[in-house]
Amino acid sequence: MKFVSVVGSSPAVPFRDALFAGLAPDGGLYVPEHLPPVHQMRVSPDADLSGVALDVIAPFVDDIPGDALASIVSSALTFPVPLTRLTENIFLLELFHGPTLAFKDVGARFMARALGYFLEREEEHLSLIVATSGDTGSAVAHGFFGIPRIDVYVLYPSGKISALQEQQMTTLGGNIHAVEVDGTFDDCQRLVKETFRTRAITSRKRITTANSINVGRLLPQVAYYYWGAAQLQLQRPKTDAPVLVVPSGNLGNLTAAMYARGMGAEITRCMAATNANDVVPRFLSTGQLETRQSISTYSNAMDVGNPSNLARLRHLLGDDQLRADLRGMSVTDEDTLDEMRRTFEQTGVVLDPHTAVGVRVARSVPATSPAIVPATAHPAKFPDVVQRAIAQSVPVPPALSDAMKKKKRSVRVKASMEAITELLLASS
Numbered sequence: 001m002k003f004v005s006v007v008g009s010s011p012a013v014p015f016r017d018a019l020f021a022g023l024a025p026d027g028g029l030y031v032p033e034h035l036p037p038v039h040q041m042r043v044s045p046d047a048d049l050s051g052v053a054l055d056v057i058a059p060f061v062d063d064i065p066g067d068a069l070a071s072i073v074s075s076a077l078t079f080p081v082p083l084t085r086l087t088e089n090i091f092l093l094e095l096f097h098g099p100t101l102a103f104k105d106v107g108a109r110f111m112a113r114a115l116g117y118f119l120e121r122e123e124e125h126l127s128l129i130v131a132t133s134g135d136t137g138s139a140v141a142h143g144f145f146g147i148p149r150i151d152v153y154v155l156y157p158s159g160k161i162s163a164l165q166e167q168q169m170t171t172l173g174g175n176i177h178a179v180e181v182d183g184t185f186d187d188c189q190r191l192v193k194e195t196f197r198t199r200a201i202t203s204r205k206r207i208t209t210a211n212s213i214n215v216g217r218l219l220p221q222v223a224y225y226y227w228g229a230a231q232l233q234l235q236r237p238k239t240d241a242p243v244l245v246v247p248s249g250n251l252g253n254l255t256a257a258m259y260a261r262g263m264g265a266e267i268t269r270c271m272a273a274t275n276a277n278d279v280v281p282r283f284l285s286t287g288q289l290e291t292r293q294s295i296s297t298y299s300n301a302m303d304v305g306n307p308s309n310l311a312r313l314r315h316l317l318g319d320d321q322l323r324a325d326l327r328g329m330s331v332t333d334e335d336t337l338d339e340m341r342r343t344f345e346q347t348g349v350v351l352d353p354h355t356a357v358g359v360r361v362a363r364s365v366p367a368t369s370p371a372i373v374p375a376t377a378h379p380a381k382f383p384d385v386v387q388r389a390i391a392q393s394v395p396v397p398p399a400l401s402d403a404m405k406k407k408k409r410s411v412r413v414k415a416s417m418e419a420i421t422e423l424l425l426a427s428s
């Protein structure tokens, strides 16, 4: 399988090259040349997540031998992804049982291990630099923790992220370097971009970034939708194929869902559930794409005004087919809180605000079809919103409470390229 750029003027490359490059030379996102059909998945009650994931991922990755790919997949997916029933018709695919309690763990862990595999063979070393306003940094830090031959530098704005997010990034040590920048998130992003233009660094170090558009993050996400659809068939053998309602920001998770459907997973259709950042629902209903500045909401990991993975969806189906196949709906902050309250009162389940956006939209699915909503984060990550919605707190799982007890280790730097250069070169 080769990967091509959505822009279409870069050569097709194998998985390895797309993984290391992130973006294609023409600036486009990489997509698989075609979607391999995965034949009717064995829905046996004892099939495990790693096995299903391997079947889904393997056709995309022909440059890693099967046994090596199997061990990458099983060491990435060390936590369960249960499908639980929320209401008569709505099911949650719980993706928040990983180390940072959000679905981004899945992609980060697979990407880290795939990079590690190639670096080992090529006897190379890699420095990974990433700017974060909170959640991406902790998923990347945990995903890459302990991977040989990779050093990770996580740049975050000092004093501008939550204590919890900071503890999750700064207490790992080892190959994870937390860099506390005296500045804003935009400063951190600018420094990451400048790193790639600084010859003093690029001539001495192999360097890459780990943003959400990497194919290494997308593929394992396709796998868990296969898994979710198969679990539904097991739990409810006579049910119709589900509608998949995906809480969406940058649309990586939705792209993975559309790929799973395109490969033959039992999914009737997909829906994009957004917060007030409604560029995608508007595009789907009007055909006009109007990107804009993001607005901040309670479901802040979905505050995206110009979702980059939309390019992948348009490339997959073309605008007309995309608008025919995909529905979108936007949910206000008030309705998000209301959904958290209503779900809690009816079921006792506490939703995080992102998942609540999805559940709100899932309630509009006709009762003849079941709906699956990927539960993208654990509610304990958003104590303030939870408190506001249900006037209670949720117990903090050990993964979070343990991080709060550990000692913070970070390097504090000025928001200048000299400081970053010195830091990156110090460890070589």
Ligand SMILES: *Cc1c(COP(=O)(O)O)cnc(C)c1O
Pocket: 102, 103, 104, 135, 212, 247, 248, 249, 250, 251, 252, 253, 254, 301, 302, 354, 355, 376, 377
């Ligand atoms: C990143 C994130 C999303 C949005 O996912 P995309 O793939 O960017 O659409 C939703 N929920 C949570 C909790 C997230 O961290």
